[in-house]
Amino acid sequence: MSVSPAGLRTCGREGCGATFTARRSDARYCSDSCRNAANRARSRSDPIRSDRITTPVQVVAIRTPVPPLAWEPASERRRPWKVNEPCPGCGGPLYTSGRGTIRVCLACRHRVTPPGVSAPYQRGGQAVRQVKSQRERDLEALELVQQKGVMLHQLDELAADDRLDPGSRPVVEWFAAEVRAAKAGDRLTELAGLLPDAGIRRRHWWQGEPAAIEAPDDDVDQGDDPDDDGDDEDPGAWPAPVSKAALPDFTAELAVRSWQFLPHGTGLCGLIHMRPHGWDVQPSECINRAEHLIAGGAVCGSCFDALNRPMR
Amino acid sequence: MGIPPVPLERVLDRVDYIWGPERAPHHLLFGMSGSGKTTLIQSLLGVCPEDRVLILDPKPAADAIWDGPAGEPHRWGKPVTAIVPMFGYEGEGGGGPQGMWYRLTGGPDRLDTARRFAAALAIVAAEGHVVLILDDVREICRQLRLAERVDSVMNLGRSASVCAVLSATETSYVSGRSQGGMVWVGHTAGLPAARAGAELLGWRGREQQDTCAALAPHQWIFSEDQPGHSGPCIVTG
Secondary structure (H helix, E strand, C coil): CEECCCCEEECCCCCCCCEEECCCCCCCCCCHHHHHHHHHHHHHHCCCCHHHCCCCCCCCCCCCCCCCCCCCCCCCCCCCEEEEEECCCCCCEEEECCCCCCEEECCCCEEECCHHHHHHHHCCCCCCCCCCCHHHHHHHHHHHHHHHHHHHHHHHHHHCCCCECCCCHHHHHHHHHHHHHCCCHHHHHHHHHHHHHCCCEECCCCCCCCEECCCCCCCCCCCCCCCCCCCCCCCCCCCHHHCHHHCCCCHHHHHHHCEEECCCCCCECCEEECCHHHCCCCCEECCCECCEEECCEEECHHHHHHHCCCCC | CCCCEEEHHHHHHHHHHHECCCCECEEEEECCCCCCHHHHHHHHHCCCCCCCEEEEECCCCCCHHHCCCCCCCCCCCEEECCCCCCECCECCCCECCCCCEEEEECCCCHHHHHHHHHHHHHHHHHHCCEEEEEECHHHHHHHCCCHHHHHHHHHHHHHHCEEEEEEECCCCCCCCHHHCCEEEECCCCCHHHHHHHHHHCCCCCHHHHHHHHCCCCCCEEEEECCCCCCCCEEEEC
């Protein structure tokens, strides 16, 4: 904006340049439209109106010292260290380094297979040092408890028999105590094998002396005994779960379902569903984890449940 | 959050110091696809030049990132389809700096892949003494249904000298995630994933989640709690 000597003023909007007669002392634009246009242009491009700043302001930043973030944990370089394993060649100490997966004999000057690596095969097993999951441990414990329950039930029935020879009663009690204390199924199998040889006797009414109870002989058909009243079953007969031969046989059920059983020993279910869900599609092999033993191998929980629900 | 940036080389020095059966046997890497998990695994393998290493790569197709450079095709382990007992000590030699690195590859037949991986994990469980790399542990646990076998191997740890690296794109279905003595959280997408990453680091709160969400690809937060630690750090290239 400029002011002429005659009282005329020049419009302050950039690009206008028109002269006008001011009605007010502070008028700077020739019209309202020029004032509005100038205000819009100023607000977009110059948010701080330079014409109102009279004195420059010096801004001084106040800097506070910020300590650098420290990350200095112990990080010494690892050196080879001695392990408590002898060298199979010279008997000297073995050393390892890094993550401890190798062994080196400094005397023999060569790498040595760690004893832990070769141990499973030297013992003749394939996976001697097998760490089981909690679920596997739970399932084994449940199976053991079930086997114990069946065996103890039959031992209790035997002990409650009035005709049991007095000399055999402590033997039955010893067996019951051993079954209760057993920590694994293998021990129960041992006890089952020992029972027929334990000499447990039952006194019959016609016997002057107690008769020895023989182990059951599956191959001999003893026929019907006219004196057999049916309540003197052989106490040497043990419950089925401890006998591997007594594993459930689902051959007929597998045939009805068109399932094939190809146990492969990898810990997975060995069933192949030849017609999955009854459809004529590609056979589907079950790869769930094996949980139940059946005759010939192991199957998963869902397949085992299905086999126990016979199809009609 | 005041998390110090630390160069990767410096962090690897610390890893070399604490990574072992007697201290912190296992790593857990968490990040989305493309976050740089495999690249970080290769960096971690740099501190295992003399160790017996088994890499389980379950992908149906070969991943070129594991291919070595021309003239050194087995730099990141010799690709094999089966692991034999006492591998590395007897039988066919492997790859890596000392010929002790093997990479068990998956295939399009998932049932066959599951069997081969189960057999390999059984050998690892029996023998121990191996650095086990589970590249995409979720695939191994859920798709191949080997969660319990992975659990068993992870439980060995100190007793059988098994050191593991588990990489995962999500934390569900991942066995052994609670045993990661060293945790690496990387680039993720979405707030739930950032929250999962923060939880792996033992963090709780919006600011911590935002810190995880802001991580760029190939950028990691490293955390461990061994004696003498200095808290988490942001790993820079």
